[in-house]
Amino acid sequence: MRAGTGRVRLVAITALAALALATAACADDSTDGTSASPAASGGGSMKNGLKIAFLPKQVNNPYFTTSDNGGKTAVEEIKGTYSETGPSEASPSAQVSYINTLSQQNTDVIVVSANDKDAICGALNEARQGGAKVVTFDSDTNPTCRDLFINQATAEGIAKNQVKLISDAVGPDGGEIAILSATANATNQNTWIEMMKTELAKPEYAKLKLVDTVYGDDQDQKSFTETQALLAKHPNLKGIISPTTVGVAAAARYLSGSSYKGKVQLTGLGTPNQMRAFVKDGTVKAFALWNPADLGYLAAYAGGALASGLITGKEGDKFTAGKLGEFTVGKDATVLLGDPFTFNASNIDQFNF
Amino acid sequence: MSEAPRPSRMRAQGARVRGVLGSWDVIVLLAVVAVAVVGSLSIDGVSSPRFWRFVTLEAVPILLIALPMTLVVITGEIDLSVASVLGLSCTVLGKLWASGVTSLPLLIAACLVLGGLLGAVNGLFITGFGLPSLAVTIGTLAMYRGLAYVVLGDKAVADYPASWTTSAIKPIHGTTIPWVILVVAALAIVFGVVLHATPVGRGLYAIGNNAEAARFAGISVRLTKFWLFVATGAMSALAGVFWTLRFASARADNGTGIELAVVAAVLLGGVSIFGGRGGLLGVLAAVALLGVLRNALQLADVPANTLTIITGSLLIASVVGPNVAGRLRERLRRRRPIAPTLSHTT
Numbered sequence: 094m095r096a097g098t099g100r101v102r103l104v105a106i107t108a109l110a111a112l113a114l115a116t117a118a119c120a121d122d123s124t125d126g127t128s129a130s131p132a133a134s135g136g137g138s139m140k141n142g143l144k145i146a147f148l149p150k151q152v153n154n155p156y157f158t159t160s161d162n163g164g165k166t167a168v169e170e171i172k173g174t175y176s177e178t179g180p181s182e183a184s185p186s187a188q189v190s191y192i193n194t195l196s197q198q199n200t201d202v203i204v205v206s207a208n209d210k211d212a213i214c215g216a217l218n219e220a221r222q223g224g225a226k227v228v229t230f231d232s233d234t235n236p237t238c239r240d241l242f243i244n245q246a247t248a249e250g251i252a253k254n255q256v257k258l259i260s261d262a263v264g265p266d267g268g269e270i271a272i273l274s275a276t277a278n279a280t281n282q283n284t285w286i287e288m289m290k291t292e293l294a295k296p297e298y299a300k301l302k303l304v305d306t307v308y309g310d311d312q313d314q315k316s317f318t319e320t321q322a323l324l325a326k327h328p329n330l331k332g333i334i335s336p337t338t339v340g341v342a343a344a345a346r347y348l349s350g351s352s353y354k355g356k357v358q359l360t361g362l363g364t365p366n367q368m369r370a371f372v373k374d375g376t377v378k379a380f381a382l383w384n385p386a387d388l389g390y391l392a393a394y395a396g397g398a399l400a401s402g403l404i405t406g407k408e409g410d411k412f413t414a415g416k417l418g419e420f421t422v423g424k425d426a427t428v429l430l431g432d433p434f435t436f437n438a439s440n441i442d443q444f445n446f
Numbered sequence: 447m448s449e450a451p452r453p454s455r456m457r458a459q460g461a462r463v464r465g466v467l468g469s470w471d472v473i474v475l476l477a478v479v480a481v482a483v484v485g486s487l488s489i490d491g492v493s494s495p496r497f498w499r500f501v502t503l504e505a506v507p508i509l510l511i512a513l514p515m516t517l518v519v520i521t522g523e524i525d526l527s528v529a530s531v532l533g534l535s536c537t538v539l540g541k542l543w544a545s546g547v548t549s550l551p552l553l554i555a556a557c558l559v560l561g562g563l564l565g566a567v568n569g570l571f572i573t574g575f576g577l578p579s580l581a582v583t584i585g586t587l588a589m590y591r592g593l594a595y596v597v598l599g600d601k602a603v604a605d606y607p608a609s610w611t612t613s614a615i616k617p618i619h620g621t622t623i624p625w626v627i628l629v630v631a632a633l634a635i636v637f638g639v640v641l642h643a644t645p646v647g648r649g650l651y652a653i654g655n656n657a658e659a660a661r662f663a664g665i666s667v668r669l670t671k672f673w674l675f676v677a678t679g680a681m682s683a684l685a686g687v688f689w690t691l692r693f694a695s696a697r698a699d700n701g702t703g704i705e706l707a708v709v710a711a712v713l714l715g716g717v718s719i720f721g722g723r724g725g726l727l728g729v730l731a732a733v734a735l736l737g738v739l740r741n742a743l744q745l746a747d748v749p750a751n752t753l754t755i756i757t758g759s760l761l762i763a764s765v766v767g768p769n770v771a772g773r774l775r776e777r778l779r780r781r782r783p784i785a786p787t788l789s790h791t792t
Contacts, residue, residue, distance in 0.1 A: 190504060209693070235604075
């Protein structure tokens with residue numbers, strides 16, 4: 094009996110292998126005809142009925158829910174079909190599986206925030222060969238795998254914004270300021286800090302003096318104690334810039350519970366949900382980030398313009414993105430959303446991310 | 447045996463038919479067919495060749511690891527470090543390539559040796575010191591993943607020649623099915639023959655059923671288990687090579703969490719978590735079932751959260767299912783008047 098089942102199993106395994114080969118053999122490659130014909134329907138108008146899909150790094154993430162809802166508004170404005178899909182964990186391989194699904198569904202535009210700049214390339218290019226247009230936002234892929242990248246903000250824009258915000262908060266008398274950064278070797282942080290120094294050298298900021306840069310390593314506890322140490326070390330400190338969401342929230346928590354509240358100003362890059370309480374209790378007057386809803390909105394319009402044949406993604410191409418106005422494609426097929434968005438007591442309650 | 451030969455033979459055949467139909471392997475296999483048929487009829491795209499190509503590509507790494515994992519679980523052990531071995535092998539491949547090793551066979555060989563060594567470390571702790579494999583491999587799950595971050599940090603190595611990355615996903619001539627499935631099929635036959643048609647395979651079941659008895663029967667329990675962990679390590683590393691080339695990206699977090707997908711497939715395939723029971727066919731069918739179901743539901747726009755719930759429910763069904771099936775079979779057997787005395791002697 095035992096040997097019998099063994100033989101049956103063996104036969105069955107062989108049969109399974111044969112079956113796999115047979116399916117393979119009849120599964121002849123019939124590359125489905127490109128559904129979206131490239132022939133432009135006339136200059137200037139957006140095609141109706143485009144299938145535009147948003148593929149965030151992961152679903153159930155408030156930041157992406159906000160950006161994708163911005164995209165949804167835009168897709169409804171151009172009378173397309175909106176969908177949002179994506180993995181529950183932010184991994185490149187899971188994202189590839191969803192890109193494959195979208196290309197099988199003959200999606201016209203895939204708007205994606207990449208979990209890895211190379212790993213999803215093959216799948217995106219396969220989708221493009223099938224006729225889809227690919228727009229990246231928030232996090233770019235290799236430029237060879239997408240048609241456009243929607244850049245949320247430039248390093249220069251962020252530096253200018255942050256210095257302006259701390260200057261406004263500290264007031265006309267100026268004084269000593271410090272930076273609470275993430276890790277000492279974070280490329281983007283260091284670029285921003287360098288640009289802030291250039292900005293601070295301008296005559297209008299002559300009264301602001303950068304005295305220290307400390308690193309909270311993007312850890313809540315470390316950022317908290319670094320803020321504490323910073324204030325002990327520089328008794329005349331008037332303001333802190335923390336261009337990282339973890340840092341600015343930790344610094345705000347320390348300040349709001351200390352005697353420095355209201356005396357030492359704080360700004361940085363943060364999210365409304367983390368900062369709401371500190372804006373309301375007066376610890377922070379204003380902070381910045383880009384508006385994710387606008388980012389998604391712009392990405393959807395850019396994708397629509399690509400799929401309608403209004404633009405090809407080359408430098409200098411112009412298109413209109415609804416309420417946001419006209420945009421021009423820059424170098425490396427990127428479109429810049431604009432300056433960072435400033436959150437303060439008057440507008441913070443309109444945001445949830 | 448007082449009965450006439452004819453009825454007894456008929457009864458034996460009837461029992462065999464019932465045994466085959468009632469066996470969990472066949473149930474899972476039928477479920478695959480059912481999902482494929484229902485999917486093709488109701489969901490746009492499931493019948494397209496492209497669908498099967500994507501399903502196959504996704505299944506390859508899971509299959510590669512599930513083959514040795516089946517044998518490990520049959521002996522009553524488990525290896526949870528497989529995804530971390532995969533990740534570490536990816537980063538080492540990337541690091542070697544970045545530092546100037548340009549021969550693909552050499553890189554693959556290096557990864558296989560590395561995987562074998564990592565598996566040997568698991569095997570040594572488990573068989574040499576007699577520690578439980580669950581505890582040891584949870585430890586190495588963390589440790590190997592940590593080492594992967596030591597090798598590449600948060601960087602990715604991605605500049606492989608296009609010929610390598612396209613060859614990993616190249617279809618069999620005239621089809622859309624990737625050729626690597628042939629490698630998997632060949633390996634599946636090797637593992638299948640070893641498990642189901644050799645004394646070594648019978649030994650694995652014996653170890654899983656009663657290690658002490660197996661030892662007295664002359665089976666070298668520790669050595670067998672040791673080599674099984676080595677094989678699992680090497681196969682996980684091979685999956686890592688495929689992973690790196692398919693996604694053209696070596697990262698320290700490659701494959702995070704797929705140990706759960708592998709274990710899920712092995713259990714859904716009817717292998718008992720306590721060892722001693724199950725077979726390779728069921729596991730192969732379970733990998734196919736999970737893959738086809740997930741991709742088909744994804745095409746039907748079922749959200750990721752719902753998919754996770756469905757996979758979880760299937761896993762629970764896989765634990766409950768064979769038990770219920772076993773009890774049903776037991777009841778059927780009891781209905782037969784003379785069977786009990788006979789069946790207990792076999």
